[in-house]
Amino acid sequence: MxxxxxxxxxxxxxxxxxxxxxxxxxxxxRPYSIHDGPGVRTTVFFKGCPLTCRWCCNPESQAxxxxxxxxxxxxxxxxxxxxxxxxxxxxxxxxxxKVIDSQRCDRCGQCAERCPGxxxxxxxxxxxxxxxxxxxxRDALYFEASGGGLTLSGGEPLAQADFAAELLxxxxxxxxxxxxxxxxxxxxxxxxxxxxxxxxxxFLYDIKHMDPAEHLxxxxxxxxxxxxxxxxxxxxxxxxxxxxxxxxxxxxSREALEAIAGxxxxxxxxxxxxxxxxxHRLGEPKYRRLGKDYALKGEPALTSEQVAxxxxxxxxxxxxxxxxx
Ligand code: SF4
Ligand code: SF4
Numbered sequence: 001m002x003x004x005x006x007x008x009x010x011x012x013x014x015x016x017x018x019x020x021x022x023x024x025x026x027x028x029x030r031p032y033s034i035h036d037g038p039g040v041r042t043t044v045f046f047k048g049c050p051l052t053c054r055w056c057c058n059p060e061s062q063a064x065x066x067x068x069x070x071x072x073x074x075x076x077x078x079x080x081x082x083x084x085x086x087x088x089x090x091x092x093x094x095x096x097x098k099v100i101d102s103q104r105c106d107r108c109g110q111c112a113e114r115c116p117g118x119x120x121x122x123x124x125x126x127x128x129x130x131x132x133x134x135x136x137x138r139d140a141l142y143f144e145a146s147g148g149g150l151t152l153s154g155g156e157p158l159a160q161a162d163f164a165a166e167l168l169x170x171x172x173x174x175x176x177x178x179x180x181x182x183x184x185x186x187x188x189x190x191x192x193x194x195x196x197x198x199x200x201x202x203f204l205y206d207i208k209h210m211d212p213a214e215h216l217x218x219x220x221x222x223x224x225x226x227x228x229x230x231x232x233x234x235x236x237x238x239x240x241x242x243x244x245x246x247x248x249x250x251x252x253s254r255e256a257l258e259a260i261a262g263x264x265x266x267x268x269x270x271x272x273x274x275x276x277x278x279x280h281r282l283g284e285p286k287y288r289r290l291g292k293d294y295a296l297k298g299e300p301a302l303t304s305e306q307v308a309x310x311x312x313x314x315x316x317x318x319x320x321x322x323x324x325x
Contacts, residue, residue, distance in 0.1 A: 023126040024163035027060060027155070031139050035324065037181035037202055039148025042136045046154040046164070047124040050187045052220040053208070054295035055247050057283030061155035066107040066124040069289050070098050074119035081111035081120055129167050133174065140175060149179030149201075158188040161196050168199035183243070186226040193229055202239045204275070205230055209251045210259035218250055227263065234268040242268075245277045246310055248302055254313050261317035273320040276310060278302040 028045040036043045048064025049056075056062065060069075077096050089104035090111055098120075109122035136150055143149050150171050157164045168180050181202040186193075197203075207230065209215045212222035233240055242264060246252055251260070264271050280301045287294040311321045 022128050022163075022166075024129075024132070024160050024167065025064065025066065025124050026127045026132065027124045029132065029135050032142070033151065036151035036153060036183065037149065037204065038179060039146030040139070040142040041148040041151045041179075041181070042139050042143075043151045043153050044132055044136070044157075044167070046152060046157045046160055048159045049154055049156040049185065050159060050221060051156070051185050053245070054218050055245060055279050057280065057286075058155070059283060059286050059290055059292055060123045064159065066109075066122055066126075067290065068100055068105060068107055068109075068112065069121050069123060070100065071119050071121070071289055072097065074117045076117040076119070078116060080114045080116065084111045084114040086110060129163070129170055132167060133170060136171065137174070140178075143175065143178050147179065149175070149181070151181040151183060151204075153183040156185055156187070157182055158184050158193060158196060161188070161192045165196045165199055168196065172199055186229045187221055188225075188229070190229060190232060193233070197233065197236070197238060200238070202241065203233060204243050205233070205240050206243050206245070207260055207263070208245060208247075209256060210263055211256075214250070218247075227267075231267050234271055237270065240268065240271050241273050241275055242271060243275045243277055245279065246302060246307065247279045248299065248306065252302070252306060252310055257310055257313045258317060261314050261319050264319060265317070273322065274314055276307065276314070276321055276323045278307045278323065 025047045026044060027047040030043045030045070033041045033043045045061060047061055049062050052062060060067065075096060075098065079092065081098065082090050082092065086108070087104045087106060089101045091099045091101065093099050107122060109125070112120040112122045150168070152164055152168070164182070171178065172180060179201050180199060181204060182196065182200050183204040185206045207226070208219060209223065212224055215221065215223040230240065242260070244251065244260060251257065260274070264274070278301070279299070281299070284294050284297070307323060311323060314321045
């Protein structure tokens with residue numbers, strides 16, 4: 001891992017992103033996705049996000065740095081990891097527990113590579129554009145046949161804007177104009193967004209709530225920059241699908257949904273569709289593994305009746321709705 005490859009802070013929003021450099025912090029590359037844009041796609045997940053949504057189902061994506069995680073249930077007790085660590089950062093404790101000394105650990109990943117039980121995992125690795133493209137290129141035949149392509153997701157891809165722009169530019173060039181999409185929370189300064197937008201065919205753009213105070217309460221940021229960027233993209237003729245994570249007690253009321261539909265109708269020319277993403281609890285075990293608290297503990301998943309009601313409310317406002325994207 002290059003020590004210099006840390007995420008820096010940008011401008012007035014304080015959003016972490018790398019200003020330059022050939023590497024991006026990536027925590028997953030998933031082929032054969034059918035929910036992240038048209039056709040069959042490969043989705044590249046960027047690590048690091050300026051928001052901290054309480055319902056986030058990918059908590060491993062939030063921190064803009066690699067993280068080492070130990071999963072007790074998978075540990076075989078072989079202690080190969082202790083010998084593999086060049087920094088003496090792993091220590092045995094009672095009952096087979098492994099303690100990671102976060103001061104000493106530099107997230108090199110050598111222990112995870114040696115671990116036969118996959119109990120140690122390094123989440124997030126610095127990858128070059130060439131490395132990422134080599135993996136994405138394996139699915140080129142599917143892209144061509146299905147009209148699919150490459151989707152950048154996260155975390156927040158725009159938090160590493162230079163890397164994202166270069167990845168998309170090179171992909172377009174090498175795959176002869178194949179389709180590109182970016183999933184984004186939209187919390188980024190406009191010049192940074194515009195730099196990436198030049199290489200994007202479709203934005204999958206999150207709008208979570210129209211009220212800035214409510215947005216701040218549950219995501220850690222207010223929504224003014226996000227809404228302003230959505231307006232600018234739509235007025236620039238960029239293709240957008242709005243994604244709404246549907247969270248009980250936050251944005252599933254008639255008023256909250258009608259406010260989102262009203263914003264789309266009045267301020268986003270050319271935008272007609274919402275992908276409704278109902279809250280689920282599949283991410284909850286990941287919080288335990290990362291040693292983080294799950295803010296929505298005990299909150300049940302949405303019922304099919306609640307989802308149908310939300311859909312009806314939006315459709316009554318003239319919005320086309322897809323559940324699940
Ligand atoms: S190498 Fe993996 S399986 Fe073996 S003791 Fe370490 S964490 Fe457990
Ligand atoms: S990631 Fe590297 S430094 Fe950290 S515990 Fe594993 S081997 Fe040691």
